[in-house]
Amino acid sequence: MNRENRDLAGGDGVNSVDMLQLGPELEDAEIRRELAVDFHEKSTPSPATMAVDIEAAVGGKREEMEWEKSGGRKLLLRRWVAVGLRSGERREGEGAFGLLWIRAWALRLDSGSGSWVLNMGFLFEGFEQWGCKNGVFTATRSEAMGMEFPLGEELEGMRLQRSLEVWKMGVVNYLDALKLQEKLVSDRKSGKILDTLLSLQHPPTFTLGKRRTYHNLLVPEADLQTLGAELHYTQRGGDITFHGPHQAILYPIISLRDIGLGARKYVENLELVMIELASLYSVQACAGRTCETGVWVGDRKIGAIGVRISSSITSHGLAFNIDPDLNYFKHIVPCGIADKGVTSLRRETNKLLPAEEVIQEQLISGFARLFGYSSIVYKENVSILSENEEIK
Amino acid sequence: MASRLWASRGASYLRVSVFHRGFSSVLKDLKYADSHEWVKVDGNSATVGITDHAQDHLGDVVYVELPEVGTTVTQGSSFGAVESVKATSDINSPISGKVIEVNEGLNSSPGLVNASPYENGWIIKVEMGNEGELNTLMDSDQYSKFCEEEDAKH
Numbered sequence: 001m002n003r004e005n006r007d008l009a010g011g012d013g014v015n016s017v018d019m020l021q022l023g024p025e026l027e028d029a030e031i032r033r034e035l036a037v038d039f040h041e042k043s044t045p046s047p048a049t050m051a052v053d054i055e056a057a058v059g060g061k062r063e064e065m066e067w068e069k070s071g072g073r074k075l076l077l078r079r080w081v082a083v084g085l086r087s088g089e090r091r092e093g094e095g096a097f098g099l100l101w102i103r104a105w106a107l108r109l110d111s112g113s114g115s116w117v118l119n120m121g122f123l124f125e126g127f128e129q130w131g132c133k134n135g136v137f138t139a140t141r142s143e144a145m146g147m148e149f150p151l152g153e154e155l156e157g158m159r160l161q162r163s164l165e166v167w168k169m170g171v172v173n174y175l176d177a178l179k180l181q182e183k184l185v186s187d188r189k190s191g192k193i194l195d196t197l198l199s200l201q202h203p204p205t206f207t208l209g210k211r212r213t214y215h216n217l218l219v220p221e222a223d224l225q226t227l228g229a230e231l232h233y234t235q236r237g238g239d240i241t242f243h244g245p246h247q248a249i250l251y252p253i254i255s256l257r258d259i260g261l262g263a264r265k266y267v268e269n270l271e272l273v274m275i276e277l278a279s280l281y282s283v284q285a286c287a288g289r290t291c292e293t294g295v296w297v298g299d300r301k302i303g304a305i306g307v308r309i310s311s312s313i314t315s316h317g318l319a320f321n322i323d324p325d326l327n328y329f330k331h332i333v334p335c336g337i338a339d340k341g342v343t344s345l346r347r348e349t350n351k352l353l354p355a356e357e358v359i360q361e362q363l364i365s366g367f368a369r370l371f372g373y374s375s376i377v378y379k380e381n382v383s384i385l386s387e388n389e390e391i392k
Numbered sequence: 393m394a395s396r397l398w399a400s401r402g403a404s405y406l407r408v409s410v411f412h413r414g415f416s417s418v419l420k421d422l423k424y425a426d427s428h429e430w431v432k433v434d435g436n437s438a439t440v441g442i443t444d445h446a447q448d449h450l451g452d453v454v455y456v457e458l459p460e461v462g463t464t465v466t467q468g469s470s471f472g473a474v475e476s477v478k479a480t481s482d483i484n485s486p487i488s489g490k491v492i493e494v495n496e497g498l499n500s501s502p503g504l505v506n507a508s509p510y511e512n513g514w515i516i517k518v519e520m521g522n523e524g525e526l527n528t529l530m531d532s533d534q535y536s537k538f539c540e541e542e543d544a545k546h
Binding site for chain 1: 427446448449450451455457470473475476477478479480481482484542543
């Protein structure tokens with residue numbers, strides 16, 4: 001085990017990040033790790049150090065830890081122990097320990113030459129700047145109680161604690177959804193929000209991708225209004241397509257860089273989400289061959305994909321036909337593929353379909369599972385207001 | 393206190409991979425941005441494209457959106473896009489300056505980006521506004537390592 005002990009006395013700060021080789025004895029639901037931490041205290045003239053052995057378990061278990069200071073005094077601490085971020089509770093120490101608190105601690109998983117090492121940091125009261133945003137801990141220098149911690153690093157949140165925020169939105173106008181996505185992409189880029197997933201449907205809408213493949217619109221634009229449909233251009237990839245009620249749409253606004261995926265792998269995963277959903281209803285769907293991105297049952301398309309990636313943040317996404325009015329598709333060459341048809345889950349399955357909301361939930365949880373999110377948070381009070389008003 | 397490596401069960405619990413991945417090709421004399429674009433400097437002008445790693449992760453490029461000659465580009469900002477597998481991905485400029493030439497060949501043969509990312513698949517040529525920016529970019533060794541770390545994330 002490697003540990004770095006630093007001394008306060010010299011006044012050159014303390015780096016309380018310890019690096020430990022991880023040696024687990026794995027049990028069924030837990031990973032037991034033995035960690036040791038150095039604990040430095042300022043108030044005595046000759047700094048006393050405390051070494052503690054801590055057993056930590058994954059899963060947000062509350063652990064009580066007690067340790068002894070070398071002078072024989074005890075400090076009782078209680079905190080959440082979980083992988084990733086948790087902020088601690090503070091307890092007044094017994095004896096003359098009043099000044100010292102454990103506020104929070106963070107874990108970082110590092111890979112280096114094939115072995116996994118846990119970096120653990122102890123923070124002291126006064127680290128107001130410690131916070132977890134998108135699973136990232138940021139610490140800056142703090143002169144709390146005269147102690148300086150030249151941490152200044154961003155400790156990465158553990159991958160396993162990635163959380164997905166889901167907005168369930170009902171039927172949303174296409175442009176409103178587009179504006180919302182643009183805002184969310186910007187917020188995700190600047191780290192204001194976590195990975196987010198919009199789950200919704202659109203009123204009858206035809207959309208074109210970046211290449212503006214108008215030639216695949218088989219009726220004059222003017223006629224679309226009589227059909228009760230809108231037409232919009234977008235910056236997404238892909239050709240012309242139709243969105244409408246009873247077609248489940250997912251718009252993930254996620255950071256591909258954070259999970260190390262490129263465009264191709266991302267799209268493949270989106271295809272898998274839809275393929276898995278179809279299989280829940282015993283429908284055998286598969287990904288298209290090269291140049292035919294999407295999800296097919298035989299030579300009928302059941303799910304479409306069109307994505308935009310900007311500085312590794314995604315927008316737009318997938319559309320899965322639960323039971324939309326397929327007649328609308330007659331007015332376009334869907335996705336520019338002339339000799340193939342379009343289909344829906346209703347058409348392809350023998351099974352009785354549950355309420356659409358159930359199917360949309362299955363789509364959401366399939367997405368979360370496939371992309372490795374450990375928790376889903378549903379956003380409350382989701383509403384979209386029109387153009388010039390603030391989007392809630 | 394043990395000091396062993398993760399058991400593979402631990403690894404799978406964490407859904408991480410400890411496999412070593414193969415390298416995409418990286419050229420020595422170029423500079424690289426962390427958004428996977430490369431720059432080749434020739435006097436005051438610079439040629440820009442996307443790397444082998446980038447094209448591999450994109451899939452087959454079917455369309456390249458090029459800026460117009462004369463457009464200003466800014467380091468870190470988008471100047472165009474590529475489309476592959478129904479995904480349009482922004483291309484960010486590794487340097488600031490003015491676009492003096494674009495690779496028109498990409499209009500008819502977007503696949504050049506995949507086939508020859510460092511040569512015939514070049515995207516734009518830029519008259520550099522600030523050569524100092526080159527120092528903020530990675531060299532080939534740093535970029536190789538960067539790619540390795542990125543690929544280890546999943």
